Amino acid sequence: MGAPPIAGKTGSPIGPEERAEYARVVEEALRSGALGEALRGAPPAAAERLRGWAHEAVEDLWAHAAAEYRAWCRARTVGDSPEAVSDAAPRAAAGPGGDLVAALAVLVPLTAGAAALIFLVLGYLLMFVGVQQAAGASLVVTGWAGAGVAAVTASLGLGRLAVTARRRSGSARRPAAEEAARAAWRAALLERAVLPYLHHRLLDAAAPDAPAGSEGAGPPGAGPRFSPPGFDSPGFGGPDAAR
Helix, strand or coil: CCCCCEECCCCCEECHHHHHHHHHHHHHHHHCHHHHHHHHCCCHHHHHHHHHHHHHCHHHHHHHHHHHHHHHHHHHHHHCCHHHHHCCHHHHCCCHHHHHHHHHHHHHHHHHHHHHHHHHHHHHHHHHHCCCHHHHHHHHHHHHHHHHHHHHHHHHHHHHHHHHHHHHHHHHHHHHHHHHHHHHHHHHHHHHHHHHHHHHHHHHHHCCCCCCCCCCCCCCCCCCCCCCCCCCCCCCCCHHHHC
């Protein structure tokens, strides 16, 4: 069943999918750049302490990428809209019924066009040689009628193909937009929140007597020893200041 969604301090739900994405961002931060190099020379427990503290601080860190998270939510909402659901119709029509319609859309214009050509040639030939004028005129009329049927069915088939192509191209753009919004949120969360926070707590985590418990705790008698902009500066006021 997974963990139930919780409401962060920004009022945004943090559900199982968001928790999993946040965990991946934390792991990426722990392996990246200067922080990853520092952890390779730190005690083995330092990375686990930072990981635990980052997960306990999720609600505070979440607020620093709230705008990008809302954009990701909007992109997902568009993907779940009734219009997006209707885009599945061309794929659902790929069954036996859809194959029959597609085959008829190709065969009917071809058959009608070929029959029209034959009737017109025979009709005009009979009229030209002066044999069975009435039969020739009937064949000409039938031929032009077949040509009209071929033209109409060909137009309908082309229109159906155009609509199907448009729907499929639209449904392909929606996942691309959703993925771009998710990537922007992850980048903002990593660069503006998780990485600065982990750098801020790095020396605390590397201390031999550092606790592995509450996020707000640090080594006895130790205060903050890293001051990245946005966490220790006078302008940092927690998640409410990020709104």
